[in-house]
Amino acid sequence: MRRPPARLPSPGAPLPFGSDTWPQPWAQMKYFSFNPSVYPNMLSAVSREARAGDLIHVYDKEGQPFGTGFFNPKAKVAVRVMQHGTEPLTEDDLDARVIRAVKLRRELLKLDEVTDACRLIFSDSDGLSGLTVDRYDQTLSIECTSLGVWMRLSRWLPMIHAEAGTTNHVIHVDPDIALMEGIRFADVPEMDAPAPTLVRIREHGIRHHVNFEDGHKTGFFCDQRDNRLRFGQLAAGGRVLDLCCYTGGFSLAAKLIGKCEDITGVDLDEKSIAMAKKNADLNQTRINWVHSDAFTWGRQMIANGETWDAIVLDPPKFLFSRDPEDEDAKKGRNKYYDLNAVAIQLMKPGGLFVTCSCSGLLGLEEFEEIVCRAAHRNKRKLQILDRTGPGMDHPVMSNCPESRYLKVIWAVVV
Secondary structure, eight states: OOOOOOOOOTTTTTTTTTTSSOOOEEEEEEOOOOSEOOOOOGEEOOOTTTOTTOEEEEEEEOOOOEEEEEEEEEEESSSEEEEESSOOOOHHHHHHHHHHHHHHHIIIIIIGGGGGGGOOOOEGTTTTTEEEEEEEEEEEEEEOOOOHHHHHHHHHHHHHHHHHHHOOOEEOOOHHHHHHHTSHHHHOOOOSSSOEEEEEETTTTTEEEETTTTSTTTTGGGGGGHHHHHHHTTTSSSSSETTTTTTTTTHHHHHSSSSSSOEEESOOOHHHHHHHHHHHHHTOOOEEEESSSSSHHHHHHHHTOEEEEEEEEEOOOOOOSOTTTTTHHHHHHHHHHHHHHHHHHHHHEEEEEEEEEEOTSSHHHHHHHHHHEEEHHOOOOOEEEEEEESTTSSOOOTGGGGGGOEEEEEEEEE
């Protein structure tokens, strides 16, 4: 049975004792939570002056200053706390965070030396809840999931361009999120010329097209950059299978970094396969691309007796609920099991198996248990070499473990 949506405290409810001295606007929490997401049922009172998109003062249940964050009474997350403590967060502080996030990638991590595609701002992990910005050469790909961010985007965009050295931008807002947040598509600065729908980027010497209209998420998976490089190095010279290859990142790394000759990339998305072919042409190389369902194609290859020296499995997100009893969640876990079972049966003994999950609601330990079970039930074992995640341009804030979404297991199949 579906639960009714949580509601904010009634505007007519009595105000907390002493709240007449609190700076406006404010919200008070019922109990302690250090997570940045505060849901409506976690609030005991909200000042009558609080408006959607405001930066508000947050107080704990004892009436002590707790933090500062974006407020939105219409949203699923009523308050996004971006600073905890007694010192309030100001608009100037937010501007400084935008600049600091870009400098982290360019000055500390020095990502410009290896790529012109990276994540510049990663929402809560950079203290800017609801804002994700990827850089692709001269174009910013921006994903907005918060009204508070949307209301400040026109101020932040010139700052980000100046720090990143970019000239264009494209903005993505999911229609469902826009409806929930009350985002109206206006008041965002227009560029002098329309932003391109297709750009070229470089990553460890490999060229890629990024399509903003047909691509997933912000157009390209920057988070796998370090893993693509490592896979290319470890798969050197072997026969390679890239299941759920998207636009061919792992395949191209195996070809151009690992000098592998026999590479097959498989994906169900026809547009992704078409882009993978363009990426191979861009790098003046040839790879065997297959437009097919990975489950069906993989089982046919098992029946044909085919095996590979190195397999990378990077499927789309399968899990959308935390509830282990939710039927869709069960189906998602079963998909991870079935697809890993198929891939493991296609491995040569002693071969390299790299399997990924981008489901933030699936923990690393549970994901590894699913993969190991898939191996054991097919009378194979995994010699686990490492467990990795995204590159350092996708940091994890300690009080927001949900941002640790990408999990990658590196193993030898024996």
